[in-house]
Amino acid sequence: MKKTLAFVLSCMLLLVLSACGAAKEDASTASSGVSDTGVAPSEELVIKAKNFAFDKQEYHLKKGVPVKISLDNEQGTHGVLIPALELQLDNKHKSMVVTPEKAGTFEMTCSVMCGAGHTAMLAKVIVDE
Numbered sequence: 001m002k003k004t005l006a007f008v009l010s011c012m013l014l015l016v017l018s019a020c021g022a023a024k025e026d027a028s029t030a031s032s033g034v035s036d037t038g039v040a041p042s043e044e045l046v047i048k049a050k051n052f053a054f055d056k057q058e059y060h061l062k063k064g065v066p067v068k069i070s071l072d073n074e075q076g077t078h079g080v081l082i083p084a085l086e087l088q089l090d091n092k093h094k095s096m097v098v099t100p101e102k103a104g105t106f107e108m109t110c111s112v113m114c115g116a117g118h119t120a121m122l123a124k125v126i127v128d129e
Contacts (some may be wrong), residue, residue, distance in 0.1 A: 039069035039098045045091075049110065050075035052117025060125045063103045070095035082125055098109030100127040 042065050048055035049071065059109040061067055071080050079090035084106035085098050091112075110121035 004014045039066045039097055039099060041066045043067040046070045046071065046072055047052060047080055047108075048074050049078035049080070049121075052076075052110075052114060052121050054108070054110075054121065054123040055125060058126055059108070061100050061125060061127045062104075063100050063127050063129055066097055066099045066115045068095055068097045076114050078110055078114050078121070080108055081111035085125070103127045103129050 043062070045059060045061065045067055046058065047060055047069065050073075055074075058061070069080070069087060069089065069096050073091065077091060079088065081088050084102070084104070085100060087096055087098055098128060104127055105124045106127070108123045110118055110127050114121070
């Protein structure tokens with residue numbers, strides 16, 4: 001009975017995982033930097049990550065200016081999460097174009113569990129007027 005239940009649960013898990021296919025990025029979108037909303041970035045920001053820190057403690061953006069934010073993992077596997085900008089990057093989604101609409105200071109964290117120093121991987125994103 002337990003083997004049957006385990007088999008059924010395994011099959012269900014496989015079905016769920018197979019349904020979670022990733023959308024492929026169009027080659028023209030990747031080369032031009034235009035986001036899926038059709039906005040071309042005016043600026044570019046590359047965030048470099050290593051064990052267990054980002055390359056800067058603060059990153060500055062301008063309010064209302066579209067920016068392509070990219071993640072470069074120099075050491076280890078990391079991600080970027082900035083909830084205020086609705087931005088999450090990782091090895092699968094390495095860049096995204098965002099337009100900050102609100103000025104302020106926002107928290108950036110590592111979104112991939114990367115080891116013992118994971119919780120200390122913090123930085124600030126400052127959106128200037």
